Structures are given as C-alpha cells and as structure tokens.
Amino acid sequence: MDKPEQIRNIAIAAHVDHGKTTLTDNLLAGAGMIADEGEATRLMMDTEEDEQERGITIDAANVSMTHEYNDRNHLINLIDTPGHVDFGGDVTRAMRAVDGALVVVDAVEGAMPQTETVVRQALREGVKPALFINKVDRLISELQEGPEEMQQRLTDVIGDVNELIRGMTQDMDDVDDWTVSVEDGTVAFGSALYKWGVSLPSMQETGMSFGDIIELEQDGKRQELHERTPLSDVVLDMVAEHFPDPLDAQPRRIPRVWRGDDQTELAKQMREVDDDGEVVFMATDIGMDPHAGEIATGRVFSGTIKKGQELYVSGTAGKNRVQSVGIFMGGEREELDRGVPAGNIAAVTGLRDAIAGSTVSSVEMTPFESIEHISEPVITKSVEAKNMDDLPKLIQTLQQVAKEDPTIRVEINEDTGEHLISGQGELHLEVITQRIQKNQGIPVVTGEPIVVYREAAQNASREVEGVSPNRHNKFYITVEPLSQDIVDQIKLGEVSMDMPELERREALQEAGMDKDTSQNVEHIHGTNILIDDTKGIQHLN
Template identity: 90%
Template sequence: IRNIAIAAHVDHGKTTLTDNLLAGAGMIADEGEATRLMMDTEEDEQERGITIDAANVSMTHEYEEQNHLINLIDTPGHVDFGGDVTRAMRAVDGALVVVDAVEGAMPQTETVVRQALREGVKPALFINKVDRLISELQEGPQEMQERLMDVIGDVNELIRGMTEDMDNVEDWTVSVEDGTVAFGSALYKWGVSAPSMARTGIGFPEIIEMERNDQRLELHEQTPLSDVVLDMVAEHFPNPLDAQPRRIPRVWRGDDEAELARQMQEVDDDGEVVFMVTDISMDPHAGEIATGRLFSGTIKQGQELYVSGTVGQNRVQSVGIFMGGEREELDRGVPAGNIAAVTGLRDAIAGSTVSSVEMTPFESIEHISEPVITKSVEAKNMDDLPKLIETLQQVAKEDPTIRVEINEDTGEHLISGQGELHLEVITQRIQKNQGIPVQTGEPIVVFRESPQDASREVEGVSPNRHNKFYITVQPLSDDVVDAIKLGEVSMDMPELERREALQEAGMDKDTSQEVEHIHGTNILIDDTKGIQHLNETMELVIEGLEEALNDGPL
C-alpha cells in the first residue's frame, strides 16, 4: 500500500498528471493528450480549470512483480483552498510535489512542502512541462539540465530549511541519482527518471530530438509517464508499516506504551478501530461521507464507534474507497493502513478521531492560514432562511477554514474564508447545489493587530465590587508564535511536555509554568501570587478572553 498526495502551485499540472496515472492504471481511456481532468468532478472546477476540492482515488500498479495499491489524493493548488492540502497530508505518507519547469518553485510550492514536512510526509519531485523548455524556450541539453538542476536545488533548499531540527536531513531531500526526481510532460504523457533512462536508454538528447521531430506519441509509448511516476512512488514512498511507527508519535500524544499505540504503529488489522477524519463531503444519495486514514483495525458496516468531542457512539452505515468521483462500497470492510470513505458518522467533522474504544484524540490539524476576508450572506427569500442556516452549518463542518457567525447587531450571517475566490465558490455552490438564491455584501478584510510593547495594567472590577482583575498585554516572540502555529505547542499536550516546548522556543522557565490557556496564537499567563479560589473562576476568565479575542483584532 502507498498513501500519497499530489501537491503543487496552481496550474503546475497536478490534475493532468493524475489523469495520466489513472490512464496508466487502466481506469480511464488513454485518449491522446491528457486534458480530461477526471479528478475535477465538480462543475465549477471544470469551468474554472482549477482544483477546488481534494479528490481521492485508489488504483493498482505492478512494480517488480508485486501489485501495489496506491491511494492517491489530488489536492488544490490555489492558495485559497490550502486547507484541503493541510488535511490531506494527515492521511498520506508520501507527497509528490509537482513543479513547472519554466516557472520553477513558487510560493505555494513552499507552502505544500512545509505542510508535508510538518506532518512527517516524505516528498518526491516531478518537474512537469519540460516540453516547454524545448518548444518555447528552444533550450539545448546543457541549458535544460542546468535549469532543471536549479529547480531541484531550490526545492531541496526549502526542504533543508524546514528539516533543520530533524534527524537525517538528507533522508528528506530529493535527488536525480537516488530516483526521487522525475521529469516529463503531463500533457504529452511522457516521463523520465534516472532508473527509466538506464532501462530505456532515452535521456535528454533523445527527448529533445523526438520533441523537435514531433514524435511525442513515440516518446509516450517508449517511456510512459505513468510507469515512471508510479515506479518512483512504489520504490521511494514508505508503506504504512514503515511510515506509521515514525508518524504516530508526531500526530498522537497518548500513552506510547499502551496496547493501542502498538496496534497503530504495527498497522494491526485485528486491533481496535482508530480512524482520523480528514474530509467531510456531501453525496446526494449517501449523505455525509467522512474520508480519512485508518491507522489500526478494520472498519466495517454496523460498527458502533466513538467520535472525539461528542457523547455516545455513531453507527457505520457503509465503508468503501474512492475510484475517481465514484465511491465503491466494500462489504468486507477496509483494513488498517488505507484511506477509507465512511457514511454514518453524523457527529464527525474534519479532524475528528473515530475509534472503537474511548481514547486520546489525535493532534488537531493546524491550518497554516486563518480566514482573512469576510462577506455577509442573506437569503433573497425569507422562506429560504432556515435552509440557508442549515447549509452554512454544513459548509463550516465540511471546511474548517471557513468561519460562519451571526452579527448580533444586524442579524446578518457572516462567512469568513481564505480569499475572495474561496467565498465566491462557497456562495455559488449554495445557489447552484442547494437552490437558495442569496445576496452577498461587499468583502471586508479581517483586521488584525499585535502589540509592539507591554501595555500598562488595566483594572477590571466585578459587578459586586468585591473582586478586581488586572491584565496586561505584551508581544510573544516570533519563535513561540511559530511553535503554536506549527502545532509544536498546544493545550492538548501533557503540561511538562508543553513547558519544555515553550522553553525550547525561547520562553523563560517561570513564565512557561504559568500558562493557563492558548487561544489562536495568544497565551494567557497566570501571574498572580497567593490568590485563593482563583481556579474556581479561571474557566470564566478563559471564556471572557476567548470572546474578546474572537471579536477583537488581537
């Protein structure tokens, strides 16, 4: 088994590459140039020519006389839909990073590499659109190789910068020699790598000659892209048995001596069911589908499972895997190590831990960016208001990077997202898919500010005048903020572990021992000395703090 994601900057060719892999696996017809975009199943994705939702597919590939099941997630490249990439990385063990040979590594390339490494996901590199270097830029073998080596160098620079604190940094970098880099054209369906060149004798001089002689079909037949890429996936990406012992301590803070930890690290089919939901989607026939990674056990129809953060159990209605846009149900269930699609988990949201026993949940999925733009949404017909409210709640459940709230002063429904395109897609889908005519207000950019220096003490007095609170605000260091954003520090951690992580990020020892709460990238410190019964009111203090932070600019 290989669980992989394809990730890249927008328009670098991820979905066209995925079409190639599907054709190579015999799942779609191999029809000339690969422009079908099978994984863009939504109408608006086809119209806009970009991937909006992460799409799952399972395929088989024979490598060294062994059949491999490859569970693949095609992720969006546009920055507005980066939340899908973040969630996909929790489900996979390998990330195939696609880079345009002409444009090189772009801002979103850096983001997807960061997201992969943060989750302990091993990268490999496919440099796409090499045909453009020959046909448009008229480059010769020497110029081409220099340009391609520059791209590899840029990607490795990103990787080294993000793995400085990890063991064996070079294990994470990519290189032509060890076969973790491939080159090619997803549009014309040919590809090469060091192992393929050795096997076929087709290198860059032959590619240039065949491209210039318009022999692209022969090039595809002699060195098909799908074989080159899927061979690289099978050879260099870890299977769940190798990946989970390394990844479990990174994403789960439970007792590593417990039987459950052993079952997850050994990918035990017969163990307790432990399933991490990474995506929620709606199917008009099946209802809500929870997709995610099964770390242990076998998930089957009829099981009663716990969902983290909720009371009681949910009953599994059906279990299957995705084949393109279609979900194939499996009566025998799905075993550990796979990406599964499950219905019946009504209480689950993206990020939920689902299990057959009550357990410490997985670390929450930390999204790199938070909502930056807000629009008001209202139903044109008042009769549609209840349906609109229900739809907005469902949208927030499916996409954790969307925030939905009601402005208590005006009664307006406000949705906040990653950008104008993000909100435009959401509102269009509400109108098209749900049949609710809506009108939206002008976009408002979310305002944020941070203190430059420590403030004076501000006094707050309780209504009965018997209690006084004093609070000051001061900036956190960039290293502490980064540690919170990267999930290295959270209230879910054991207290001792949290203190050590804060001290590593530069916070002094005394302050790290007085942390009461973390909300967003803000920390509440209890600096009081000898105050009795403070713990009885601390919950209310935290509630007030969260309300002020949610509604204010800090």
C-alpha cells in the same frame, strides 16, 4: 489492500496550474482506469461543475489504483489536492491521510509560493516528498533550450525545492532522508500534457538521453516519446520504490500526530498497522453525496472498518453506526462488504457526528492531534437568504459548510443579525456562495467582502511610557515577536490560560521561553502573550 507492504498512500500537491490534475489523469490512464486517448486534459478528478468551468481543482479528490512493480501488484491510494492558495485547507487535511507527497513544479516557472506551502504542509505531518518537474516540453519547444541549458534549469529547480526542505527540517537528525535527488530516483521530469516522463532509473533502463528527448520533441514525435518512456510508469515506479508503505510510515508518524500513551496495546496496534486490532480511523474530509448523504473520508490506522460497527467519534457523546464502507475509484465510490483494513484510505457513511479532523474508534481513546491549518480566515462577507422562508435551510447549509471545511468560519453578527462567513480569500467565499445557490437552490444576497487587517512585530520595540490619570503611576510597554515554536504550541492548544499554571510554565519553557518570563504570563489572547514584568517602587519622591 490486505498487504500493507504493497500499499502506498500519496498526495499530489503543487502551485496552481503546475499540472497536478493532468498528471493524475496520466496515472489513471496508465492504470487502465480511463481511456488513453490523445493529450491528457480530461481532468477526471475535477468532478464538480465549477471545477470544470474554472479549470482548477477546488476539492481534494481521492482515487485508488493498482500498479505492478518488481512483479508485485501495489495499491496506490492517491489524493489530488487543490493548488490555489484559497483551498490550502484541503491540502493540509490530505497530508494527515498520506505517507508520501508528490510535489509537482512547472519547469518554466520553478518553485512558487504555494510550492513552499505544500512542502511545509507535508513535512509538518511527517510526509515524505518526491519531485516531478512538469512541462519540460516548454523548455524545448518554447524556450529552445539545449541539453546543457535544460539540465541547468532542472538542477536549479531541484536545488530550490531542497533548500525549502532543508529550511524546514534543519532541527531533524536525518535531513538528507527528506531531500530529493536525481541520483536517488526521487526526481522525475516530463510532460503531463504529452504523457512522457523520465527519471534516472528509467533513462538507464531505456537508454534515453536528454539529447534524444530534445530531438523527438523538436521533431514533433511526442507519441513515440510517450511510447518509449510513458509518464505513468516512470512516476508510479518512483512512488512504489521510494514512498514508504504504512508499515514503515506509521511507527514514525504516530508519535507526531497522536499524544496518547505509547505503551498501550492500542498504540502498538497503530504502529504495527494491525488489521485485527481496535478500529482507529481519522476523518480528513467530509463531503455530501446526493444519494449516500454525508461521506467521511480518512485514514484507517488500525483495525478494519466495516459496515454495522458502532464507533465513538471524538468530542461527542454516544456512538455512530457505520452504514457503508468503501474506496473511491475516480469520481465513484465503490462499497466493500468486507470493509477496509488498516493502512488504507476509506470512505465511510453513517458517521453523522464526525467533522474533518475527528478521531473515530471502536474504543474510547485519546484523539489525534488537531490538524493545524497554515493560514486562518482573512476575508469576511455577509450572506442573507433572499426569501425569509429559506432562512432555516440557509442556516443548516452554513452549518454543513463549516463541518466540511474547518477553514471556513460561520458566525452571526450580534448587532445586525447577519450571517457572516469568513474564508481564505475572495475565490474561497465565491465558490461557497455559488454552491449554496446552485447545489442547494437557495437564492442569497452577499455583502461586500471585508479583509481582516493584521500586523505583527518583526523586532523588539523601544519602551513606550504610559501614565495613569492621577499621574501617580507609570508603566512601560515593549513589544517583541514570539518564537515560532511558542506560536505553534499556542495554536495546537498545548499552551493556554485554561491549563494549570505550573503545566503552562513547563510547556512554555520547553518551547524556548526562559524561566522568569514564563512565570509572569498574565494573559494569552490569540497568539499573543502579555507578560507582567512590573516592579513596584514605593515613595519614589
């Protein structure tokens, strides 16, 4: 923990049901944190009752474990993220806290829509990917594939993932540094369920071949396969060897996520992962513990966060006093009196003003860039308390929900007085309302979900003529899509009508808008820009 070069902060991300949490169980068993018994289906990271019932990960879960590699003990701070698209906000926030993303892909299904999303989320945050192709046992036992067919299928999966990566890094100079490769050791294969895995380095070390794997799998000798090439060793060796440590990652990532003065002492401390520097912590997750209260989990970029410190929280007045600091060991939080130093992921209580995305520091500073979620709320439904006496408690609970999950929007319908919650999908809202009833004991009545309808232009339209009521004036409207760079700048708040006009023009031009157009911006609404390109003509007749 005190040696940044031996720390790896990683997230496991994938499409739903591709095996992330089962893989995490393997890694926990390999680290000696849970018993290594039978098939790896304990789902230790799915600590909520509804996660166990539904069989999916709903909340991002943190765990710290150790792994010995090249005679050095490495601390692995791991975040198991949800795979369902409705809970993609947790994936986005987790990527701010980590330096490496282990992308899990089902060998049979291949890269799926959420695979593309999690790769995009990782690359946007400057997080380096590696690939684990899971459920290879199904290629052998179900599809009866031979060595050549199996290798071709795995090659296709790797190619699909690299195609996604190249498409998202084409503007970078070092595209090849981000792609994954069997030869480089950034790809592993195996079965999380049966706890075996291989990579090129492990096959060279053990002398295993695909033919050996097929033979053992077909003969049902899965335990022998696990003993000869345990999945946890293969994956954690890959993590230790190929994912960057904080000393390597932070100098590269800080300019991406922080727009402050890079010549200051504070910037230097963050780049150098200085545990004696000023405390700089970013909360990426807010959760409630029945005993400890609100827990802010996030990345310590500088300094050492300790119990009793008085810290600033971005966007709020005054300071918050740290009540406790620790790390997560499975579902349990272990407090550390000595604090948590820079380069680690910490769980902190006492930061009452923090929300997911807050910058917390010992000195006033420019906050980190806001975490940009890929999708916005698309479905809305009303929530009312069955009993009017529960209304104040419901309001307080909804405020807490919005604080914990920025992808949830809570508002009041001014016409009806109803409380409206908007989220990423029906499952997202269903989980929220069920937890309100079960965890908070508030019986609620919900309305029918309403889907937000949106459409966008794909190409430039023809001119549409408009005439004023007195028939004396004509104007013409065309619609065309904005470039993604401009949309991103608007979402990040780098372009808005609230900024000085000259500054706005320069920002738009940097994002690719031509000079004349940038001078005629009349209004910005959402991610839409109205351009006034009118020219007056007098005495037309």
